[in-house]
Structure formats: structure tokens, C-alpha cells
Amino acid sequence: MPSPRSADHSAAQPPHPPRDTVDALISQTRRLRGGVAAVRRDTTGDIDRTDDLQQRWQRALCDLAVHQLDDLGRHLDQLREGLPADPPPPPDSAHAPSAPSAAPSAAASAPDAGPRERGSLLSRVGSAEWNLLTDAVTWSDELFQIFGRAPEDGGLTLDELPSWVFSEDQPTLTALVTDCLVDGKPIDGEFRVVRPDGVVRTVHMSGEPVLDEDGGTASMWAVLRDVSELRRSERAVREARDSVRRRRDIARTERRVAVELQEAVLPVWRGSPPPSRGTTATLDLAAHYFPSSSSAQIGGDWYDALHLPDGRTLLSVGDLTGHGVAATSGVATLLGAVRGMAVAGLEPGALMGCLNQLLDTSARPALGSAVCGRYDPATRAFLWAQAAHPAPLLFRGGTGRALQPPDGVLLGATPGARYAQAGERLEPGDLLVLHTGGLRPFSTHPDTNTDTATDTGGDTGAERLLGLAPRFATARSAQECVRAVVEAFDDERREDDACVLIARVAP
Template sequence: MPSPAHADSPTAQPPGPGAVDALISQARQLRSRVDAVLGESVSDAEDPRLRWQRALCDLAVHQLDDLGTHLGQLREGFALDTPVAALPHGSAGAREADVRFAGAALPDAAAVGALGRAGSAEWDLLTDGAQWSNELYRIFGRSPQDGPLTLDELPSWLFSEDQQLLTEMVTGCLVDGRPIDGEFRIVRADGTVRTVHMVGEPVFAADGGTISMWAVIRDVSDLRRSQRVLRETRDSLERHRQIAQTERRLAVELQEAVLPPWRGGLRFPQEGGATTMDLAARYLPASTSGLIGGDWYDAMQLPDGSSLLTVGDLTGHGVAATSGMAMLLGALRGMAVAGLAPGALMSSLNDLLDTAAQPALGSALCCRYEPAERVLHWAQAGHPAPLLFRNGTGRVLDAPEGMLLGASSGARYAQASEQLFPGDILLLYTDGLVPQRAPHHPTSGGSAERLLAIAPLLNGARSAQDCLRMVAEEFDLPDRPDDACVLIARIA
């Protein structure tokens, strides 16, 4: 910022008016586009991401206003009613020209918002007088008839904790010849608080003594408010990110502690060492969500020699869903060991979920396989029925009646039975296994139909693990929208 002492120094020539007009036009268009984005945004106090986006738009608007102001100055030069030649050397009016807004640089609304945000002042140390621009009176909420504030009066308008800062800046400028550059808060006569940024320099006499001090004071209240909102929303997003990371870690640990520990194949033996069932299962996480869902699978051999097979899905994601899943799966295991049939077991699970502290809905499938008769007894609660593959073809088992768990108090669940044969393959899954496709997709269809289409592949499998690998190769997609579980049982 040049001072009067440098008046004789050579100055760079400003760019031509055509180039500046082009920049002003681009700034105006960009400002209008940001205004449009800001107008379309929905303010939601509960969503930190939306608050973050709106704060960014607000900040961009203020900065584009400033850009338009400076470009307008560049084009118009000293656009004052009084000719530049008639202004006193180093006067407040001349300094005001450095910051005056040329309204043509922005659309009308933006020009109105920018007017009055910056003003200039000069304090004469010899006469103790002061000159203020009209804009500076507006910033301070003061009438020109009241006259400008002297350097001695100025600190009384500041917050008490900011007064020392102003004193140090003024002293450094007048005594040591240092430029002024700092911010402070003023309290206007109507009680409103504004944040202003002051820059200035001392004006020297021929003998090197300081004769006056001039400054440009800019109202940056809106800009600082936008920056504060931006900072607060950024901090809020960071806290949400840390909370989400912690929740995901807890959900993963809980899921790993509850789901069966076996990752390879599992075989249930009969008395004498013969295998009754060969099993394989897998949890498939979603690719589009950082949270773990409430899907589960389980298989266990019961004390009477029968086998429990189950899959299910509790609504929601995160710790709440996985803790609810853990509760249901623990209860299911206990009731199965106690000998409850699948239909009665589903009714008890429904009552448990209906009276839980955190209401939720869930779907489930529970099967009890009797190896001596090779009969599968099963019940479902709003869940896809098991698929049975035999001799290269597949079909959906006829489902007994059963509504979602937690949907109605006292619900009762029917039970079905199916005769199985050696070599049969059962496929149990949650509905996230097969992502839904648009109706016009050439291979669109229900989840069951698309799974049944792999029957010829499964016919050549030698184990449940081979079957699981084939299913995963077909349906474990990188863009999976929801998590899923799949459990395959091959009858020996």
C-alpha cells in the first residue's frame, strides 16, 4: 500500500479496459451461479454436511463480492465526484478511492451488499483533526453530523479486550513508522457488534517526522461469520467422521464376536463318523456404506443330533443393528438348544423383538434338519424362502405364513417340511445378496430367479465350499449396495 512519501516513485500501468471488462463479466457470471447454488441449497440444522456446503457457498459469495469490488475499482479508477487533482495530497477522499465500489462490476443485489463495507480515514497529528469517508460513518453506525472519532475517542468504541491491540497498532505506526494491519470489534450506538479490518500507514513530513496517519477500515463481519460457520461445520464433520469410524470398529468387532468363527467348510457328523451335512457360509459387506448391517447366518449341531440353519436381517446399520442382531442370534441359539420347533422359535423371537428397548424390524429364516429321516422343518418371518437344487435344477420351497419380526405383537408363525435326498443343495440368503436391477434391464428378475439360474453350475460342485465360491463369483459384486449373508448346506 503506497504512502504519500512514495508519490514520486514510478507506477505500473493498469491493464486495458477491455481485459478488465472481460474479468468483470466472468466474475458477475460466476457470482450469479454461486447465488443459484446457494438458493437451491436446503438449510438443515441437523445435517452438518448441508451446513458445511451452505457455509462454503456463503464464503464464496463474500469473496466474489470482494473480487467484483476490486475489479470495479480497477476499471473506474478514482471514481469520485471530486476530481483527483483537487484532492489534498494523502487525504481521506483520495484513500477512499482505493476501496470505492464500482456498482457496475456486480449484479444490483451484489452491488447493494458490497456498498459501505469499506471506508477511509485520516488523523492529523498536528491539528488533532480527523477526516472520515461516508462509508466509514456507515460502518460505525454514526452520523456525519456527529463528526469523526479522534484517535483518543476510537478505543472507547472497541471491545475492552481489543483496545490494547488498537493502542499497540497506532503506537507502532506513529512512533516507529510501522504499517497498520489488524482486526478488532466495535460496538455501535445501536448495540450491534461489527468486526472491522484496518490497514494504514503513517504520513511523513519533509523532515521525516510523522504528521498524520491514514487508514482503510473494512467491515468483515459477514466474511468472518461465514468463516466461523465454515470452521464449526468442518469441526462438526470431523467429529461425525470420528464417531462413524468408532461405531464401525465397534460394529465389526461385535459382528465378528457373534457370527460363527468358521470361515471354511463345516461338516456335521453322525454317530459312527458319517457326515450328515456339508456347510459353507459368508458375510458380504456393502461397498457403498461404511457401516455394518444386522445380517447374520448360523449353523450348529443340536444335542439331539439335528442341525440348526438360520439366516436373517435386522433393519438398520451400525452398533444398534449389530447389537440387536447379537441379541436375536443368542436367543435363537438358546431356544434351538432347548428344543423349540422353528415355528414356535419364530414366535418367541417376535415377542422378544417386540418388547426390546429399541424397536426394530427383522426378517429371519430358521431351519431344523433331522438327519435320520432327512427331513427339513422350517419357518420364515418375512424372509426369502430357501432354494433347493437337485440334479441340475432348482426351485423355491413353498413358504409357510410368517410376517416380519417385530411387526405385530403375538404373531404366530406356520411351519413347513421338506424331504431331502443325498446330493441336495440348500441355499439360504438375505435379500442383499442379489442387487435389484432396473425393470428394463435385459437380465432383470427377482432374486430367486437369478439365483436359480446358476443350478447347472452347482450340479458339478463337489462340496458346499465349491458352491459358495460359485455363488460369490456370480454375485459378490464390487458395487454391492447392501450387505448380505449366504449359507449353503449340501446333504450327504
């Protein structure tokens, strides 16, 4: 690199770096490159089969790092190839001859420099010198390649150079050259050029004025680097980051709307719901909703309890497919239909049939599972139907069991499906637990170290609830029973959201 304060470039060349130092740098670069490539494989996976913008952003960052390390490795390889086998000792400075005057491009264009690997870092860096005293222009071969200009046409003068630059970037180039020639300031800036073949390249220009003996500017020397690929990679990273930010904002808004809609739909009571006018509460009720641990979206699980005008009580839980606003709006529609049909006097089996028809003919087809039961305090009879849903659990005398389910298929799966009913006579102090299937926790697979849903061949949620029978037996209210369920399930990761509705028959 020529001295910024010497017009005749008479500075002595620095000694070659030791070969073993360059070899060590090459080894370190290769190890680092392998580590980045491994991170890319482990964190992004099969990115072409996913719409996850966060993973696309990570891949863009890894690609950018790998690209830069590849360039560095090729640069170091070329540096090692140019080193002499046995570097001669440095000459005595007192007897060393002065270095001949040479343009900065001479070393780059020397015959013994060797061919430049296409696309390498060195092929994207060129040098130029504009002599203000003789109007001579010296360009390196690499700079001709960057500009797509034939060497026989000669380098562009400072007057011709702006015509190759984007009109928006011409003021930038003019300011850089003026500051250098007039004020003696170093050059450091970027602009875009349009080559004769129509290709646009982004060029970073850095350089300094070369002063004569009187301190005046004799020439301007600069290094121009083609940074088009680097800027394109950076732009891809920015766009991916912005897309991730927008997607997160949308997801955050959707979650807020879904939460508000869910809170508006699900019962607001925490203990027993207030009885209808003129009736007396015969069931002690409490419920709890467990959000999913693996998804930021609200699911379609729901519970409901409604005192009917004839003194009976409707109990229901269910799970609608999907997440987010679509699922919660579907739950709102479904719950409205359940309450309306129950108030109209439909029995659980017929009510399930109507729900199946509603989902089958919906503008947005969905599937769902549910349990719907009606408790008559006069006879203490619990009449219920189910649609491919876990059966209610009955706890009595310190033990629990699942009720024998009647026939019933998934809601929305089969047009015209019929749903059977089953009855159970309850006793004072009995406890009914209605729940959805999302209580199954995640477990870590021993081979892949990934989270998967636990599979033991049965409903582990129901089995664990039955294991709480001793605590339920000593509880004094349904709310205490719910508290025991929360203590047992709330601190673990679940595959899906879930809910529990507990009804205790008054003694």
C-alpha cells in the same frame, strides 16, 4: 491512495482503466458467480430437509464464494459507472500541474461520486487520517457508517478510538498504532468495535505513516474495512467442518464397535462348524457376509448353524431392521434366543412365534425377517418356517428351485402371529442355499443418472443364485460353492448388506 512517503499527498493520480477491460472483468465475474451457484444447487440439494453435515459444510463454502463474487461484481459496476465516456489523453508530465493536496476521504465524499448501494463492498470500506501536527482527524462518510457515528460528531481521535474497541482487542490496536507512529511500520490487523447501538463489528485496519520532509511521522493514514460478514461466514464454515469431523469420528467409532460386535456374534468358522461331542457331521456348511456398498454402517443381516445335542442341525438366516451398533446388538439378542430355543427342542414354527413376541415386546421395537430350519440326518428331513423372508433354494442334479414357503408374517409386525411349517426330504449331494434379500445390486437410472435398487418384479438375488446351479454341481464342497457366490456377487454395489449360508448333504 496517498503515498506513504509524502506528507502533502502530491502524487499524481493513475489513469483510468479502459472501459472495455472493466466490462470484460464484469462478464467474467458474472459467469464465475453463475458457475458457483450451479455447483451449490447440484451438490447441496434441499439442504433444509437433511441433517447431513457434510452437505451443510459444502453449502457454507458455496455461500461464502457467492457472497464474495457478488461484492466484486457490485464494486466493478460502480467502477464502470465512474469512468468517463472518452478518457482524455494523459498530460505531458513536463507541463502537468501538480495535484492539489487532498485528504484520502475527499474522493470518497465528493458530490459526484454517486450514492453508495446499501450493503455493497464500498459501503463497508472507509478511510481515515490522523494528522499529528494539527491534531486534525479526517474520516470518510463510509467510516462513520461502519462505526455508527454521526458525521457532525467528528471522527474519533487516536486517544478516543480504544474506548470503542473490545477490551480484549485494545492491546492489538495499541500495538498497531505504536508500531506505525514510532517505528514507521505499516498497519495490518483486526479488532472489534462496539457501536452506540450495541452492534459489534469486526474491522480490518491497514495503513501507513505519512512522513514529513525530515523523515518524521506527520500523520497516519488507514483504510478500515468492515469484515464482520466475512468473518461470520468463515466461522460458520469452520464450525460446519468441525461438526463434520466430529460426526465422522463418531461414525468411525460406531462402525468399529458394530464390526467387533458382529464378529463376536456371527459364527467364526469358514468351513463346516465342529460337530457336537458324540455326533458326526452330516452337513458340509459354509457361509459368507456381504457388507453394504451404499452405507458405512454394518447392517442387521445374520446367519447361523448349530449342531444340536440330539444330532440334528439348526440352520437360520435373517435380517433385522437398522444399522450400526443398535442393529448388531439386536442380532446378538435374537441369535441367543434362537440358539436357546433350538437347544430346548422347539420346532421352527413355534420358534418363529417366540421370536415375533420377543421383537414385539422389546424396549427398542424392531422388525425382522428370517428363515429357520432343522435338518434330521436320520430321515434327511428338513423342517422349516419363515417370516416374510426369501425361501431357501434347493439344488439337485445340476438344477435349482426355490422351496414353497409356508405362511409367515414379518417378525415384530403382528402380536400373537402364528407361523406354519413346511418339510422337504433331501437326498445325498443336495445343496441348500439360505440367503438374505440384500443381494439385489444397485443400477443407474437412465434418466436421473442416480443409483437405485434394481427392480425386475422378482428376487433378482435368488434368480442369480439359481443361475449358479451348473457351478454348484461341479463343486466338491460347500466352501467351493460359497467361493462361486462371492465371485458372482462380491464386486458389485448393493443397496444393503447380505449373507449366504450353504449346506451340502453328505453323499
